[in-house]
Structure formats: structure tokens, C-alpha cells
Amino acid sequence: MRVVKLAKRQLLAGFFIVALIVMYRSVEPASSIQAIQPISTEIAQVPMAQVPVKKSPLIEPVLNATAAYVTDEVSGAVLYSKNANTYYAPASTTKLMMALVARKVFQPGSVLTVQLADPVEGSKVGLRNGEQYSIETLLEAALIQSANDAAITIARADPAGEEAFVAKMNLTAKQLGLKDTHFSNPNGYDSPDHYSTARDLSILTRETLKDSFVRKTVGTSQLILADITDKRHFIVNTTNQLLAIDPRIHGVKTGTTEEAGEVLVTLVETEGHSLLFVVLGSHSRYTDTQTLIDWITTNYRWYAAEELVQKAALE
Numbered sequence: 033m034r035v036v037k038l039a040k041r042q043l044l045a046g047f048f049i050v051a052l053i054v055m056y057r058s059v060e061p062a063s064s065i066q067a068i069q070p071i072s073t074e075i076a077q078v079p080m081a082q083v084p085v086k087k088s089p090l091i092e093p094v095l096n097a098t099a100a101y102v103t104d105e106v107s108g109a110v111l112y113s114k115n116a117n118t119y120y121a122p123a124s125t126t127k128l129m130m131a132l133v134a135r136k137v138f139q140p141g142s143v144l145t146v147q148l149a150d151p152v153e154g155s156k157v158g159l160r161n162g163e164q165y166s167i168e169t170l171l172e173a174a175l176i177q178s179a180n181d182a183a184i185t186i187a188r189a190d191p192a193g194e195e196a197f198v199a200k201m202n203l204t205a206k207q208l209g210l211k212d213t214h215f216s217n218p219n220g221y222d223s224p225d226h227y228s229t230a231r232d233l234s235i236l237t238r239e240t241l242k243d244s245f246v247r248k249t250v251g252t253s254q255l256i257l258a259d260i261t262d263k264r265h266f267i268v269n270t271t272n273q274l275l276a277i278d279p280r281i282h283g284v285k286t287g288t289t290e291e292a293g294e295v296l297v298t299l300v301e302t303e304g305h306s307l308l309f310v311v312l313g314s315h316s317r318y319t320d321t322q323t324l325i326d327w328i329t330t331n332y333r334w335y336a337a338e339e340l341v342q343k344a345a346l347e
Contacts, residue, residue: 082106082107082305082334082335082336083104083107083109083334083335084104084107084109084111084305084332084333084334085332085333085334085335086331086332087330087331087332087333090331093112093323093324093327094323095114095311095314095320095323095324096314096315096316096319096320097114097311097312097313097314097317097320098114098115098118098120098293098312098313098314099114099115099116099118099120099229099230099310099311099312099313100112100113100114100115100116100230100309100310100311100312100320100324101113101114101116101230101231101233101234101309101310102307102308102309102310102324102328103234103238103307103308104305104306104307105238105241105299105305105306105307105308106305106306108238111307111328111332112324112327112328113230113231114230115230115312116229116230116231117212117229117230117231118229118230119212119227119228119229120227120228120229120230120292120295120312120313121220121222121226121227121289121291121292121295122213122220122226122227122228122233122287122292122295122312123220123222123286123287123288123289123292123295124155124178124180124219124220124271124285124286124287124288124289124295125220125228125233125285125286125287125295125297126215126217126218126219126220126226126228126287127174127175127178127183127218127219127220127285128175128233128236128237128240128284128285128297129201129204129205129215129236129240130174130183130186130187130201130218130219131171131174131175131240131243131246132204132236132239132240132243132246133197133200133201133204134167134171134186135171135243135245135246136200136204137190137191137197137200138167138186138189139167140167140168141166141167141168142166142167143164143165143166143167143260144164144165144166144167144170144185144186144189145162145163145164145189146159146160146161146162146163146164146165146181146185147161147185147188147189148161148181148184148185152180152181152184153180153221154178154180154219154221154289155177155178155179155180155271156179156180156181156182157173157177157179157181157182157257157266157268158181158266159173159179159181159182159185160264163259163264164259164260164261165182165185165257165259165260166260167186168245169257169258169259170182170185170186171186171245171246171249172249172252172255172257172268173257173268174186174219175246175249175250175285176249176250176252176253176254176255176268176269176270176271177268177269177270177271178271178285178286178287179268180219180220180221183218183219183220184218184219186218187217187218194218197218198215198216198217198218201215201218202214202215205232205236208235208236208239209235210228210232210235210236211232212227212228212229212231212232213227213228213229213232213233213236214226214227214228220287220289220292221289222289222290222291222292229312230310230311230312231310233297233310233312234297234308234310237284237285237297237299237308237310238308240284241283241284241299247283250282250283250284250285250299251275251282251283251284251299252270253269253270253275253276254267254268254269254270255267255268271286272284272285272286272296272298273318274298274318274321274322278322280300280301280302280325281298281299281300282299282300282301283298283299284297284298284299284308285297286317292312292313293312293313293314293315294311294313294314294315294316294317295311295312295313295314295317296309296310296311296314296317296318296320296321297309297310297311298310298311298321300325302325302329303329303334304334305334307325307328309321309324309325311324
């Protein structure tokens with residue numbers, strides 16, 4: 033009896049290994065730069081997860097963006113890659129790391145006081161010195177409307193100060209394996225030592241979206257926010273135009289600066305699958321993202337592990 037049970041376990045393990053091998057061998061390069069491959073080993077811990085396999089020979093999509101990266105959120109498989117490891121200014125997608133660190137630094141419901149010594153450039157909601165807001169409200173302002181004053185307020189509220197907060201952002205980047213990323217501020221202002229890559233931003237986004245509060249926030253189009261006295265109210269509107277026109281879009285973050293051009297990180301849920309799209313250095317980020325969505329849905333289909341085993345047996 034023990035021999036039979038052991039044989040069954042070995043057979044099942046063999047099936048799963050074959051499935052993974054077929055996954056990697058069945059999918060040819062999604063671009064001339066990088067073949068499909070996992071960005072983590074989490075797929076091995078999800079035996080029922082589906083993995084993407086190409087349908088037909090892949091013809092390169094025409095993009096305006098100078099860098100782009102598309103991954104399957106569950107398996108981590110890379111579906112498309114263009115200049116994925118080239119340094120670019122990340123602009124306000126920086127706020128994804130800011131949010132990830134803030135959720136670790138501050139307890140839920142923490143009250144932060146606005147301390148803005150200098151005028152804030154770029155997108156903002158008009159926070160006033162001395163006002164107090166919950167950490168959740170400030171994160172909603174920073175992530176939905178890309179408010180720089182909210183991001184700076186969060187960083188300056190760190191018990192050790194803004195510089196220490198940014199240092200924690202860089203430490204977290206190292207812990208996540210973001211070897212081509214460095215931050216010099218919490219909101220995304222252009223700076224020589226403030227950079228990332230399409231690949232690193234994809235990994236960062238995947239990690240940040242594990243937080244249910246952040247995941248819900250980055251997919252919100254509009255929200256009414258208030259200070260802790262409930263006397264000061266303001267409306268925040270998403271900076272992501274795709275949220276209003278495409279029901280498949282569920283976030284995540286825009287970014288625009290002179291050096292970065294147009295940046296967009298997008299969570300797309302289509303045909304039961306969650307995909308992460310990163311577009312950098314674009315002049316038409318929304319068109320580029322929609323082009324990539326159409327290209328992925330046309331060229332890939334998803335198989336469960338047992339289907340891949342059957343597919344391998346037939347071939």
C-alpha cells in the first residue's frame with residue numbers, strides 16, 4: 033500500500049514538472065529581447081494556476097513607448113518585453129513604492145499633520161500646513177489624483193524624517209530585487225539618481241497590489257476626502273483616463289514629467305486573467321497600452337497545468 037501511494041505522489045509530481053517545462057518551451061520570445069519566463073517562483077506554489085502559452089507566431093506590436101513590459105500577475109510569466117532593463121525616470125509611479133513603505137511605517141488610522149515648507153510643484157490637492165489627515169486619506173489623494181503634496185506629507189511624517197523615509201524606499205527596492213531602481217524623493221520628481229526600469233516597476237506593482245487597500249484605491253475613479261475634523265472636503269479624480277472607458281482596467285498609476293514623458297502602469301483583468309502592463313517613455317501611453325492589451329489577447333491563451341500535461345502527451 034505504501035509503495036502504491038508513493039508511486040502516485042511521484043506520478044503527480046512528474047506531471048507538474050512536465051507542465052512547467054512545456055510552459056517554457058511552448059512559448060517563443062514575446063519580443064526580440066526576452067523570452068517568456070517567470071519573475072518569481074510563486075507559480076510552483078499554485079498548482080491550479082493557469083499559465084500563458086502563445087497561440088500563433090508573434091508579430092511585434094507597434095508602440096510609441098521606448099520601453100514596455102507585460103506580465104501575468106498570477107504566474108509572473110513575461111508576455112512582452114521591450115527595453116525592460118533600461119533606466120528611465122519613473123515619474124509618479126514612484127508613489128507605488130511610497131505607498132508600499134507607508135503601509136509598513138504607519139499603523140492603520142494614523143493621523144498625520146501637513147508640514148510643507150516649500151511650494152509643491154506638479155499635481156496636488158492643496159493641503160494646508162497644520163491640517164491633519166488619516167494616512168489612508170493621504171494615500172488615496174496620492175494614488176488617485178497623484179497628489180505630490182500628499183506624498184510629501186506622508187514622507188515627512190516618518191518619525192525619522194523624509195530622508196529616512198526615502199531610504200526605506202530604497203531598502204525595500206533592494207529587498208524586492210529591484211536592482212535597477214533608486215529613489216531620491218517620495219513622489220517622482222526628476223533627478224539624476226531617481227530611476228527605475230519597466231521590469232522593476234512590474235515587480236514593484238505586483239508586490240504593492242497584494243495590499244487590498246492599495247489595490248482598491250488605485251482602481252478608484254473618484255472619491256470625496258476630508259480632514260479628521262470633517263470640515264475640509266475635496267474631491268480627487270483619477271489621472272488614469274482608461275479607468276473611465278475600459279471596464280477591463282482596474283488601475284494602477286500614471287506618471288508624467290519632462291524627463292519621463294508619459295508613464296503608465298496598468299492592471300488589466302480580461303477573460304479571467306490579471307495582467308500587468310508597464311509603458312515608459314511614451315507620447316501616447318493609453319494607445320500603447322490598448323495596443324498591448326489587444327496584442328496579448330490575440331496571441332496568447334491560458335492552460336491549466338493538467339491541460340499542459342495532456343498537450344505534451346499529444347505532441
